[in-house]
Amino acid sequence: MTEDTVKREPRYVGFWKRLAASIIDIIILVAIIAPIEIAIFGRGYLVLAMQGKTLAVDIWVQLILPLVAAILLWRYRSATPGLMLMSARIVDAATLAPASMRKLVIRAVVLLVMWIVIIPLVGVLWIAFDKRKQGWHDKLAGTVVIQDEDD
Template identity: 40%
Template sequence: MNCEVITPDNEHEYVGFWARVGASLIDCVIIILIIMPLMYIVYGESYLYSEDMLLGGTDALLNYVFPLCATIAFWTYKSATPGKMAIKATVVDAKTGNPLTLKQSFLRYFGYFVSTIPLGLGLFWVGWDKKKQGWHDKMAGSVVIRIRSKGTDKVTFSQ
């Protein structure tokens, strides 16, 4: 099967830096609205004033495991997190246009850490790359696109 590369010239466009920042902010607010009350219930007021990196097992589950699982589940089953859905963007395989595999989702998630370590350079890369890929996208073989044409909600490729 010979797949066409997704380009801005067809019915899709690559989603740029600022739109993706907005989507990430939406996702962060949602995560905070879920996690903060639960942390307060478990740890009480001490959670708000603690300087400890980790307060216990519940802290690890809520602040590290839950966001990981939720993000990967959204990428795998919906091709977008709620923030990306809000801006009508999807995260897909860069070659096929299919939803990300579980392996690609994990690579993309952990690629965020790689992208962030050198002063966020891998995240800013979205603004300079012709396919609007950050380092995490390049690691996972993913792109973030928005469908231009009406009535289509699936990426199509020529054979």
């Protein structure tokens, strides 16, 4: 058997790299969202937000649009900018091929629900203890995050 025919187990990306990728993504997201919110509401945005006067726009600008952007990035690049900087990508857990749109939408919705409703820390910390480094959103969607072979 040659080295080419031996199937290697992928290198699953662990908690700390995924956390770093998420922090990078959040910084990029805030850099994009803050000017939009200020353009819509003016410099008094934080005061209006604390008074609950920005909720409808906030839901779109802070939740829906970033969610759609993440799904599209996952679909067409297999990664967000943070994951790209970590040389990592999201793939189908069974085949290691690019994940289907269905799996990516499931992944996004589960991740969103975890961050809003359920115990966000537990679902994400699960990555640190799981053999394949999967969070609950990965397990339910059938995806894994793996290291690119170039690194």
